[in-house]
Amino acid sequence: MPSKFKQDACPILRTIDEEWLLSGTKDLKNTTLVDIDLRAVTVKWDKYEVDDSTLFIGCELPLETEIELRRRGANFLHAPANLPYRPLRRNLYTCLELMVGYSVEEDNSKDLEIYRHFEFGKQCPSINEALWQRIHDFSIDEGLRRLLSFGKDGLPKRKAVGFMGGHGTGRDTEDYRMSLLTAKKLAEAGYFVVSGGGPGIMEAANLGAYLAGRTDEELTWVFETLKTAPTYRDKGFQDAAMKILKRFPEGTESLAIPTWFYGHEPSNLFATYIAKYFSNSIREDTLLAIAVYGIVYAPGSAGTTQEIFMDATQNHYVTFDYVSPMVFLGKHRYSVETQLYPVLTQLAEGKEYADYLHLTDDPAEVVTFIDKHPPLLVR
Known part of the structure; x- marks a missing residue:
């Protein structure tokens, strides 16, 4: 069954970059x-x-x-110059790019500017706006394909493990602490940590x-620095994060997949790569699809519960060829x-993913279980 991130999944036969002119392609x-800026090169279009x-x-x-x-039939699309975002992107976002314009006194960040633009027509965007948002999100898909580099076997070169949990979980809580320690151990074990990109467990x-x-x-x-602003509604929330980045300017790479649908929540500042979408449904499905090596579920509320059953459905019907740990x-x-957990174990009875469910309070045990349960190919 094809996956949206397998090498042969993209419906565009060739997306052409600067190397196209050297390839000899004529069709x-x-x-x-x-x-592509083709004004400065000589191309014999005939x-x-x-x-x-x-x-x-x-x-x-x-x-x-x-x-x-x-005249020969080719079609053209040109994005309006006044959009606050670029519909066509070659790379994923970075924290520095989204935070341009931010200051302690006032948030005039690019991230907030895009959110305000999106919020204005979120429920019923014009056909033009909807078109550019879809092209933007497709560009993010393409950026993820390049970053994760899925092989013909459907597995990414980066062993992605996702994290789900409450967006409102305070930095001063045990759930936050245990999630942080679990992600730390997974990264130290060679896994590529992926989150929804927001505050709480995601951060x-x-x-x-x-x-x-x-x-x-x-x-x-x-942890002492984070306690000064436990939730994203507290004054100094981002400033506490910046203090950590200032003390530790280098860190292990990770990925965040947030959405402007929840743009009132600040994106966390600790992800190396940010695949930010307009469409929340595409974003959620994408996060689950790429976390082939497993997903860790910290305590959360309705959103986390929804994601649990979305993931269980993918495992139950083997949507992406592989069964992954939950x-x-x-x-x-x-x-x-x-x-x-009892409901899921009952649901999984007789299915391959029954052995891929695990319940624990121990971060080290999470790593051990994921190590012992690599993605299971099911034909």
Whole structure:
């Protein structure tokens, strides 16, 4: 069954970058050319095959050249210059890019500017706005493909493990601490930590990965610094994070996959790569799809519960060819307060993923279980 991140999954036959001119390719049918400035190069367009399946998106050409290509059937799309975001991206976001314009006194960040633009028409965007948002999110998909580098076997070169849990979990809570320590141990064991990119457990995951290799003494300082602003609603929330980045300017890489759908929540600052989407549904499905090596579920509320059953559905029907571990970090939460774990074990009875469910309170045990349960290929 094909996955959206396998090498043969992309419906665009060729996305052409600067190397295209050196490749000798002359057939541009069923081809999309993306974000290329062709004004400064000499191209003999009469030597190239084009038709109405040839699409130029965001490309710069002399007007007379574009007119001639249009006469031959080629199609063109140009993004408006006044959008606060670039629909066509070659790479994922970084924290520095999204935080441009931010200061302690006032948040005028690019991240907030894009959110305000999105929020204005979120429920019913115009057809133009919807088009550019979809192209933007497709560009993010492409960025993830390049970052994770999925092979023909459907497995990424980076062993991605996802984290789910409450966005409102305070930095001063035991759930936050245990999630951070779990992510730290996973990163130290060679796994690539992925979160939803927001505050709470998501921040704990990216921060834990970032701090891989740090001493207990250094962690003590980190937790004391975080306590000064426990939740994202507290004054100084981002400033506390910046203090940690200033003291530890280098950290282990991780990935965040947030969304402007929840743009009122600040993106956490500890992820190396940020795949930020407009569509929350695509974002959630994507996070689950790439976490082939497992997902850790810290205590959360309705959103976390939804994600648990989305993941269980993927395992139940083997949506992406592989069964992956589902580890529940919180015995009391998942076996007493909600009984979600007993429900899932009953649901999984007789299925391959029955052996891939685990309940624990021990971060080290999480790593051991994931080590012993690599992705299981099911035909």
